Amino acid sequence: MKFVSTTALTLALALGAVAVTGATPAAAKKKDDAADASKPKFSDAFRQAAQPAQKAVEAKDWATAKTALAAAQAAASTPDDKYQAGIMAVIVAQNTNDQAALGPAIDQVLASGKAPPEQQIQLYTAQAQTAFNAGKLDVADKGFTQVNTLKPNDPEILISLAAVKSRENQTPAALQYTDQAIAAQKATGQPVDEDWYRRALAIAYDGKQPAGVVKYGQQLVDAYPRADIWRISLQTYRETSQLDPQVDLDTLRLMRATNSLAGERDYYEYANTALNKGFPGEAKAVIDQGMSSNMIDNKALATSKALAEIKSIAGPKVAADKADLPNADKKARAAANGNLAYQTADAYLGYGMYPQAIDLYKVALQKGGVDANVVNLHMGEAQAQGADKAGAAATLAKVTGPSQTIAQYWAIYANKGSAPAAPSQPAAK
Template sequence: MKFVSTMALGVALALGGAAIVGVAPAVAKEKAEKPAKAKSYNLSKPVREAVAAAQAALAKGDAATAQASVSTALAAATTPDDKYVASSVQYEIAAKSNDQAKISDAVDGMLASGVAPADQQVQLYAVQGKLAYNAKNMAKSEQALQQAVTLGTTDPDVYALLVEAKARAGKPAEAITMLETSIAKQKAAGQKVPSEWYGRGIAIAYGAKLPNETERLTQAWLADYPASNNWRDSLITYRDLHKLDADYNLDLMRLMRTAKALKGERDYSEYAEAVYLKYPGEGKSVLDEGVAAGMVKLTAGSNFKFMSDQAGGRVAADKADLASASKAAKASATGKSAAATADSYLGYGDYASAIDLYNVALQKGGVDANTINTRLGMALAKAGRKDEAKAAFAKITGPRASLAKYWMIYLDAPAAA
């Protein structure tokens, strides 16, 4: 499906997709920013001597001797201080050559010693989680990154990678919860949330068939990044995860059209087929827009040409009937004819007449108020009456409340090219 290709595959995964290299310098930077208080360690004689030899060799650039000496220190280590210091020196040596396996062992050793300084532990757990992720050990990665979060990390990359670790460990709901926590923290700090975060979260939620989570993330994404392509992906994804009746699907496509999110022959064909007979004015204008956009060709014998000719041939008579239909609708005992006539006016872009008749339909009753308020909100939005449109959308309950929310997001953040 197009959503998967444009979102899941096309997105540069800022949520941990890139390989993690240079872990040692990153930790060194963290340490430089938050220097730990000097602490004395009580080392056993064998460990003290081996560590001293390793550090001396490291200072001379003799990596082989340094490694041999630190291996001796690690083997002789029996106390927490012994294990922490020997592992710290192992870390220094491994960092010189960026030996990921030895860096991982060293970090594990420092944490397992139980005496790593409190201000260092959050960085150590973050590195442990990143290294485990690279090694495809998702259980270890998730546990370590979660601990870094628990200890108060402010690094958004840790949250992002934890999202990915949970997703790959088969915990999509937990991954989305963590992502939304990270988004909230990012916004609370006054920082813009990367579009890729939303993209990855939507891909996770969509892949796991989590409709509520997908809806929340697409709506948050559109509020921050209201590009027309994003509108299309969001609304198509919403539709794929819900069973929409024909009227609801048509109203969703009307929002897609408004957001300039109709793409390709399939979108225009589906829309036109839904309206060209019942609302010929709307059908003709949709097809004309498709032609102007270069996405529809009225080739002789094609379905597009047939629909365009059928709709075009009905427009004059249909428009001529609207005045009398409007008068009859206002005299009717129920609001059904008023709603139907308002729909026709909406298709012709006569929003003032549509608004008038939708209100008549609501007053007379006998119609589905949620459907009428949806279309009243559309007409008001297209007429530039934003506050009134929001008021109409706010009255909608049930399944259509989701579509109403997308419309209200559009009113505040119109689609960008």
């Protein structure tokens, strides 16, 4: 993350037009100070030296202001002198895009002790942004922390602190501030920026935190259920979690349902996993889909031994496998336990025959002798891809244990579906 520009400071000049026209007589000055103890106390030398610089600033004659500012700085002795000189230095640095001078100018204003709270917020924010862009993370950290103290629970400041903590390799703190920023943004009733979720996901991924990858991946896809976001979320989940072949197959099935499979490798992994689990029809259908979507072209199929082998093994088995389904269905309903009903329902699922699959999953649960979590997961998948989205969410909510995480992803799909990918969206790690 790099801040595009520092915060635009709206710093009013503390010296009025009359105040810089010349030295105030000593007696009058004492009378004014007694009447208003809060009135700025400028030295006579500074009043004289600051006049050309202030006039140049007001005229937006930045070249003259920059030259005249040196004399004003040299004459500054009181806290008010230094505050005013620093204000002018900040304005000149911002308007001449002099980033090297901006940081010290802001430091000078803050060190004077004269900046009011609202102005301190602006100054510390600009100081922190400038320091972050310059790679001075300790200064940026202190600056944003100070702003967070002065203006607590501001989403933009919290997400800025998260960015700093991430660069400092303080992963837990970075994610904590991200959580606070997301919660604070939601409390405003405004949508959370997609980049906040993507950044949190990247932090968790780089920090090798599988639980964080799941948490932020699910939040990201729940808020922005596009095909490209589904891919980011599910791929990072697969890469950071040790998934057994069944859970991996259920994850690949969700990638297919959300149109987030991309490239020959994805289709090969899916088809190979399905074939190894005993679903030749699903394996062949995946390869056929890859070809029809141009993710696998005929040349790749001809030159890839792995793909060709899968299709050559799966293809001849499909007709007999599918033809045997009615017989398997009948046997499953007459069986003593639900195991055959579960296996046959899985076959129906692989062929996209969702009503038949749902019916037999219910039979499997009723007969027992099966892992209810896996059966409910697969029944939820069938419902989510069929015509019962609400039923899918209810079914998937029953899943616990090792299948719970992928069930949660499927529940998001049941509730949100998948939108087309955004072509210009950059990929997040």
